Amino acid sequence: MSLTADSMRCGEFRTTYKADTTIFPTPRSRNFAIAGLIVLLFAPHVLDTYYTNLLIQIGYYGIAALGLNILVGFSGQISLGHSAFFGFGAFASAWISNNFGVPVILAIPLAGLMTTAVGMIVGIPAARIKGLYLAIATLAAQFILEDFFNRADWFSGGSAGSVAQPLNLFGFVFATDKSYFYVVLFFMVVMYLAGSNLLRSRDGRAFVAVRDHYLSAEIMGINLTKYRILAFGVSSFYAGIGGALFGHYLGFVSAEGFTILLSIQFLAMIIIGGLGSVMGTLLGTVFIVLLPEVMEALMTTLGSQLPGLERGVSYLKEMAIGLAIVLFLIFEPDGLAHRWKQIKAYWKLYPFSY
Amino acid sequence: MNWQLLLQLIVNGVIIGVLYGVVAMSFVLIYKSTQVVNFAQGEFLLIGAWVCWAMLVHFGLPFWLGFVLTLAFMFVFGILLQMVVLRPMIGEPIISVIMLTIGLSIFFKAGISWIFGEYVQPFPSVFPRESINIWGLNVQTAYLMSFVISLLIMVGFYAFFKYSRMGLAMRATAFDQQVAASLGISVHRVFALAWAISAVVSAVAGVTIGIVNGVSSALSFIGIKVFPAAILGGLDSIVGAIVGGLIIGVLENAAQFVDGEWLHWGNLYNILPFYVLVVILMIRPYGLFGTEDIERI
Numbered sequence: 001m002s003l004t005a006d007s008m009r010c011g012e013f014r015t016t017y018k019a020d021t022t023i024f025p026t027p028r029s030r031n032f033a034i035a036g037l038i039v040l041l042f043a044p045h046v047l048d049t050y051y052t053n054l055l056i057q058i059g060y061y062g063i064a065a066l067g068l069n070i071l072v073g074f075s076g077q078i079s080l081g082h083s084a085f086f087g088f089g090a091f092a093s094a095w096i097s098n099n100f101g102v103p104v105i106l107a108i109p110l111a112g113l114m115t116t117a118v119g120m121i122v123g124i125p126a127a128r129i130k131g132l133y134l135a136i137a138t139l140a141a142q143f144i145l146e147d148f149f150n151r152a153d154w155f156s157g158g159s160a161g162s163v164a165q166p167l168n169l170f171g172f173v174f175a176t177d178k179s180y181f182y183v184v185l186f187f188m189v190v191m192y193l194a195g196s197n198l199l200r201s202r203d204g205r206a207f208v209a210v211r212d213h214y215l216s217a218e219i220m221g222i223n224l225t226k227y228r229i230l231a232f233g234v235s236s237f238y239a240g241i242g243g244a245l246f247g248h249y250l251g252f253v254s255a256e257g258f259t260i261l262l263s264i265q266f267l268a269m270i271i272i273g274g275l276g277s278v279m280g281t282l283l284g285t286v287f288i289v290l291l292p293e294v295m296e297a298l299m300t301t302l303g304s305q306l307p308g309l310e311r312g313v314s315y316l317k318e319m320a321i322g323l324a325i326v327l328f329l330i331f332e333p334d335g336l337a338h339r340w341k342q343i344k345a346y347w348k349l350y351p352f353s354y
Numbered sequence: 355m356n357w358q359l360l361l362q363l364i365v366n367g368v369i370i371g372v373l374y375g376v377v378a379m380s381f382v383l384i385y386k387s388t389q390v391v392n393f394a395q396g397e398f399l400l401i402g403a404w405v406c407w408a409m410l411v412h413f414g415l416p417f418w419l420g421f422v423l424t425l426a427f428m429f430v431f432g433i434l435l436q437m438v439v440l441r442p443m444i445g446e447p448i449i450s451v452i453m454l455t456i457g458l459s460i461f462f463k464a465g466i467s468w469i470f471g472e473y474v475q476p477f478p479s480v481f482p483r484e485s486i487n488i489w490g491l492n493v494q495t496a497y498l499m500s501f502v503i504s505l506l507i508m509v510g511f512y513a514f515f516k517y518s519r520m521g522l523a524m525r526a527t528a529f530d531q532q533v534a535a536s537l538g539i540s541v542h543r544v545f546a547l548a549w550a551i552s553a554v555v556s557a558v559a560g561v562t563i564g565i566v567n568g569v570s571s572a573l574s575f576i577g578i579k580v581f582p583a584a585i586l587g588g589l590d591s592i593v594g595a596i597v598g599g600l601i602i603g604v605l606e607n608a609a610q611f612v613d614g615e616w617l618h619w620g621n622l623y624n625i626l627p628f629y630v631l632v633v634i635l636m637i638r639p640y641g642l643f644g645t646e647d648i649e650r651i
Contacts, residue, residue: 072449078448078449078452080456124636125632125635125636128635128636128639129635129639131448131449132391132448132452132589133585133589133635133639135391135452136581136585136631136635137631137632137635139578139581139628140581140582140628140629140631140632140635141632143578143625143628144625144628144629144632147621147624147625150621151619151621261460264456264457264460267453267456268453268457271450271453275449312468315464315465315467315468316464316468317464318460318461318463318464319460319461319464319465319468321457321460322457322458322459322460322461322462322464323457323461324457325453325454325456325457325460326439326454326457326458326461329443329446329450329453329454329457330439330442330443330454333446333450
C-alpha cells in the first residue's frame with residue numbers, strides 16, 4: 001500500500017465491514033500508537049522521578065477512567081461511585097495477596113474479578129432504572145462502600161488501612177518508580193487494547209445500541225438487563241485493576257482516598273476527554289492529572305507576588321477541576337477528542353477546508 | 355429502654371426532617387420546573403449560611419437585617435446561576451446536566467472553604483435563650499424557629515402555586531414547556547425564578563442549621579441527604595418531598611437510638627438513609643407520591 005493513499009484520506013473510503021472494525025482507524029494511527037509506545041519504553045530512563053510518577057498516575061487512573069467511559073460513554077449509563085470500585089480493587093488486591101499467599105501479579109486480576117462481582121451487584125438496580133435515578137443509586141453505593149471500607153476490619157484494615165506488598169516477579173521486586181512504570185505500562189496497553197477490541201465486538205455494538213436507543217435495541221433482540229449489568233461489570237473490572245495497581249504502587253491503602261471527589265474526577269476525565277472515545281479517555285486523564293500540577297507550579301510562581309495564594313493552592317486545585325467540568329460542558333461538550341479530530345481535519349483538508 | 359431519650363430523638367428527628375423536607379422541596383422545585391437535577395443544592399445551604407454569618411460577624415448587622423439581605427443575595431445568585439451557567443445547557447443530555455451541577459458543587463465548595471476556612475464557626479447568638487423546655491423535652495429555639503419558618507414556607511409555596519399568576523405559569527411550564535411557551539409564558543423567566551426561589555429556601559434551611567450547629571463545610575452534606583428524602587417522596591412531588599424529609603429525619607434519629615442502645619456500630623445514623631434509598635429504588639423508583647412513569651412499546 002502506498003503511503004499517500006492511506007495517510008491523507010479525507011473521507012470514508014472503507015469498503016468492507018472488516019475495514020470498518022479495525023482497532024485503529026487508519027494504519028497511520030496504528031503506527032503512531034506503536035511509535036508512542038516505543039518512546040514511552042525509554043521514558044523512565046530519561047525523565048526524573050517526578051515525571052515518572054505522573055506517568056504512573058496517568059496509567060492507573062487512565063485504566064479506571066476507560067472503564068467508566070465504557071459505562072457512561074458507550075452504554076449510556078452513569079455512575080457516581082467509580083472511586084468506590086477503584087478503592088475496592090485496591091483493598092481486594094492487598095487482601096488477597098496478604099491473606100492467601102497469592103503472588104501480587106495474580107492478585108491484581110483477581111481483585112479485578114472481585115470488583116466485577118461487586119459492580120454487577122451495584123448494577124442490578126440499573127436493570128430497572130436509568131438516567132438520574134441510576135446516578136443517585138450509584139451515589140448511594142459510593143457512600144455504602146466507603147462506609148464498608150471504614151467498618152470492615154477483616155477486609156480493609158478499617159480506619160487504619162492496610163499494607164499492600166510490592167509486586168514481585170521471579171525474585172525481581174518492582175519497588176521503584178522506574179521499574180513499576182513498566183508494570184503499569186503493560187497493564188495499560190493490555191487494558192486499552194482489550195477495551196478497543198471489546199467495542200468492535202458483538203457486545204460492544206450492543207452497548208452502543210443500548211445507549212443510542214434502548215427501546216429499539218430491545219426490539220432488535222438485545223437483552224437490556226444483561227447488557228446494562230454487563231457494562232457495570234466491565235466498568236468495575238477496569239476500576240478494580242486500576243485500583244489494584246494504585247494500591248501496590250503506594251504500598252498502603254486507606255479509605256480516605258476513595259471519596260466522592262475522586263469519583264467526580266473520573267467523570268471529569270471522561271467528559272473532558274470525550275464520552276465514547278478511547279483516545280479521549282487518555283487525553284482527559286492526562287488533563288486531570290496534570291491540571292493540579294500546573295496549578296501548583298503556577299501558584300508557586302505567582303505566590304511570590306500575591307501572598308494569599310499559597311494558602312489556597314489546594315482549594316484552587318479543586319476549583320479548577322470544577323471549573324474545567326463546567327467550561328467543557330458548556331463550550332466543548334464532545335471533549336478533547338472532538339477538538340483533536342477537528343485539528344486533524346483542518347490539516348488534512350488544508351488549504352481547501354470546504 | 356430509655357423512653358425519654360427516644361422521645362427526644364424523635365422530636366429532633368421531626369424537626370430535622372422538616373428541614374430536610376424544605377431542602378428537598380426546593381430541590382424538587384428545580385427538578386419539576388427545569389428538569390435539572392441539582393447536585394449543588396447543599397452548596398446553596400452552605401453559601402447562604404456563610405453569607406449570613408459574614409453579615410452578622412464582619413459587618414455587625416442585626417440578625418433580621420442580615421437574614422433579609424442574605425435572602426436577597428441568594429435570590430440574585432440563583433437567577434445569575436441559571437442565566438449564566440444553566441441556560442446554555444437546555445436540551446443537553448441528562449448526564450451533562452448532572453455533571454454540570456456536580457462541577458458547580460465542587461467549585462463552590464472549594465471556593466467557600468478557601469474564603470471562610472475549614473473550621474466550624476459558631477453563629478453569634480440570635481435568641482436570648484438557647485433552648486426551650488416543652489413538656490419536659492429540650493428543643494433548641496433555633497429549631498423551633500426553623501420549624502415555624504418551614505411551615506410558613508410550605509404554606510407560602512402552596513399559596514404561590516395555587517393563587518398567583520407566576521405560580522400558575524410555573525405549573526404550566528412544569529407540565530409542558532412547549533405548550534407553556536406557545537401560550538406566552540416566558541419559560542426562561544420561569545426557570546430563573548425556580549432557581550432563585552430554590553436558592554432562597556435552601557439558604558433559610560442553611561442559616562437555621564448554622565445557628566444550631568455552627569457553620570462549616572459539613573452543611574453541604576445536607577444536599578446529599580436530600581436525595582433519599584426526595585426519592586422516597588417521589589422526585590416530582592412537592593408534598594412527597596416534605597413527607598420524605600420527615601420520614602428520613604425520624605428514621606435517622608431512630609437509627610441513632612438503636613445504634614446507641616444495642617448495636618454500637620457507630621456510623622449507622624449517616625449511612626442508613628442510603629440503604630433506604632437503594633431499597634426504594636429497587637422496589638418503587640417513583641417514590642411514594644411521584645408520577646409513575648410507564649413506558650409502552
